[in-house]
Amino acid sequence: MAGCVSRVEFFLSCRSLLDKDVGSRSDPLFFLLQDVGGGRWAEVDRTERIKNCQNPEFCKKLVVDYYFEKVQKLKFGVYDIDNKSFDLSDDDYLGGIECTLGQVWVEASVFTRPLELKEGKPAGKGTITVNKIFEIKDTRVVYLETEALNLDKKDFLGKSDPFLEFYKQSNFFTWQLVYRSEVIKNNLNPCWKKFSVPLQTFCGGDFNKPIKVQCADHDSDGSHDLIGAFETTLTQLQKAGNGSPVEFECIHPEKKQKKKSYKNSGIIRIKSCKIETEYSFLDYVMGGCQINFTVGVDFTGSNGDPKSPDSLHYISPDGINEYLIAIWSVGSVVQDYDTDKLFPAFGFGAQVPPSWQVSHEFALNFNPTNPYCQGIQGIVDAYRQILPQIRLYGPTNFSPIINHVARFAAHSAQQGTASQYFILLIITDGEITDLDQTRQAIVNASKLPMSIIIVGVGEADFKAMEFLDGDNGVLKSLTGEPAARDIVQFVPFRQFKNAPREALSQMVLAEVPKQLVSYYKWQGWPPVKLPEIKKM
Numbered sequence: 001m002a003g004c005v006s007r008v009e010f011f012l013s014c015r016s017l018l019d020k021d022v023g024s025r026s027d028p029l030f031f032l033l034q035d036v037g038g039g040r041w042a043e044v045d046r047t048e049r050i051k052n053c054q055n056p057e058f059c060k061k062l063v064v065d066y067y068f069e070k071v072q073k074l075k076f077g078v079y080d081i082d083n084k085s086f087d088l089s090d091d092d093y094l095g096g097i098e099c100t101l102g103q104v105w106v107e108a109s110v111f112t113r114p115l116e117l118k119e120g121k122p123a124g125k126g127t128i129t130v131n132k133i134f135e136i137k138d139t140r141v142v143y144l145e146t147e148a149l150n151l152d153k154k155d156f157l158g159k160s161d162p163f164l165e166f167y168k169q170s171n172f173f174t175w176q177l178v179y180r181s182e183v184i185k186n187n188l189n190p191c192w193k194k195f196s197v198p199l200q201t202f203c204g205g206d207f208n209k210p211i212k213v214q215c216a217d218h219d220s221d222g223s224h225d226l227i228g229a230f231e232t233t234l235t236q237l238q239k240a241g242n243g244s245p246v247e248f249e250c251i252h253p254e255k256k257q258k259k260k261s262y263k264n265s266g267i268i269r270i271k272s273c274k275i276e277t278e279y280s281f282l283d284y285v286m287g288g289c290q291i292n293f294t295v296g297v298d299f300t301g302s303n304g305d306p307k308s309p310d311s312l313h314y315i316s317p318d319g320i321n322e323y324l325i326a327i328w329s330v331g332s333v334v335q336d337y338d339t340d341k342l343f344p345a346f347g348f349g350a351q352v353p354p355s356w357q358v359s360h361e362f363a364l365n366f367n368p369t370n371p372y373c374q375g376i377q378g379i380v381d382a383y384r385q386i387l388p389q390i391r392l393y394g395p396t397n398f399s400p401i402i403n404h405v406a407r408f409a410a411h412s413a414q415q416g417t418a419s420q421y422f423i424l425l426i427i428t429d430g431e432i433t434d435l436d437q438t439r440q441a442i443v444n445a446s447k448l449p450m451s452i453i454i455v456g457v458g459e460a461d462f463k464a465m466e467f468l469d470g471d472n473g474v475l476k477s478l479t480g481e482p483a484a485r486d487i488v489q490f491v492p493f494r495q496f497k498n499a500p501r502e503a504l505s506q507m508v509l510a511e512v513p514k515q516l517v518s519y520y521k522w523q524g525w526p527p528v529k530l531p532e533i534k535k536m
Helices: 101-107 201-203 253-259 281-286 324-336 375-389 399-413 436-445 463-467 503-506 512-523
Strands: 006-015 028-037 039-048 064-067 073-080 092-100 109-118 123-135 140-149 162-169 174-178 195-198 211-217 225-232 244-250 267-277 290-298 342-346 350-352 357-360 372-374 421-426 450-456 488-492
Touching: 006 101, 028 064, 028 503, 039 064, 039 503, 073 123, 073 375, 092 101, 092 123, 092 399, 101 421, 123 162, 140 201, 162 201, 174 195, 174 201, 195 201, 201 211, 244 421, 281 512, 290 324, 290 399, 324 375, 324 450, 324 503, 342 350, 342 375, 342 399, 372 375, 399 436, 421 512, 436 450, 436 463, 450 463, 450 503, 450 512, 463 503
Parallel strands: 290 342, 290 421, 421 450, 450 488
Antiparallel strands: 006 064, 006 123, 028 039, 028 073, 073 092, 092 109, 109 123, 140 195, 140 267, 162 174, 162 211, 211 225, 244 267, 342 372, 350 357
């Protein structure tokens, strides 16, 4: 598998966007897609939405892993968002560009292009600027808690709707937006949510670089009123903490100039300022974390007789079926992170010899004391050999194999180090029987170093699988206990029938790095071996 050379951070802004709204300006949001092969594009990230603005400067930065040995095709696009739906298909497209990451990379600090509605058709005079691209090496993060006291009243019929903006001073002595807070309605003593910004984004790693903080009154038409501002440095902000806040006078320059009696427009209080190191997936893997890969194969009767060409377990003349393709696609990526290349592989839902009792976690190699297969080819060989020796039956119970892997993950977690992470791949035709027990098993597993990938084969209704995925909300057990983390990724195989094999693996494994990092961050465990770059 290709190794990530570095991460690249994009600062995005636009000028002269098309105006699609009647009676107001557009409400733009930027998205970034990456080509995953076979003509398919996958969303990498998106910015926040900015209301009533044709020249937006986006606060949320987009991060992409950069692979030197890959041609990484990117698609930047901007939409006018007029609803709360995550889907962009019902929003107005304001233009975009296509390029490669290499093209952006070689143009150094600023990359500006005219926006196009489609190839050769300009989006009016709209342009996109990708600014301040750099390699993220320092992964320290600034955490800030802020509040204000006695802010000026700006609204005629109310108080003020204040929000904060933090700016860093660039090398050209201009101010660059690095964070924008949420708006707190009708409040002159607001307390904003705790937030975090990467140290490099916040001040370029320079603790004495000037930081400007602005407090403004939010107006729905985009014409926000300045309440006041002040300048500081991270060194000063760091004095806050342990119950001792740091206070700054919020000064409105025009009021200060006009009124001799003017004192301030309120006080901005920094309640706490902490700097922590955030480790990446590569930090953990390169620091010695082993990825343990386990496969669970559905051998229930709903798959059909393996001898019949209509069966999902039927092996075609060229030696493949959807189960085998899924094993190869996912396994070929994961195996690079496991040094011994020994993978336990199980089946469930079949009658197995010699007793012909239904089993929900039998070893594919028929060796319960040593269910390990040598490499992905070993899993494939065991699968082919076992097919004629078992009887497909039922029911379809997921919980036994989830609990099986969870026992190993729990044992590893007791060591208190980021040394082992477990990935369970379940391949199924979707007819799950023990939904309640599976929900409980997933909730329990969410507290362990473990991720679950479910690949649905065939044309069944996969509503139960989508429910377990939890993308539409936090998965809860039958008793109402929520999952500690989102650890399930479900993908229907039929979406990838005509795509390159690597497309399936990229999709199902996309969430695993975040899941691994989120677990170790939750536990507060650094990599076993700290990379040199982090020793600061």
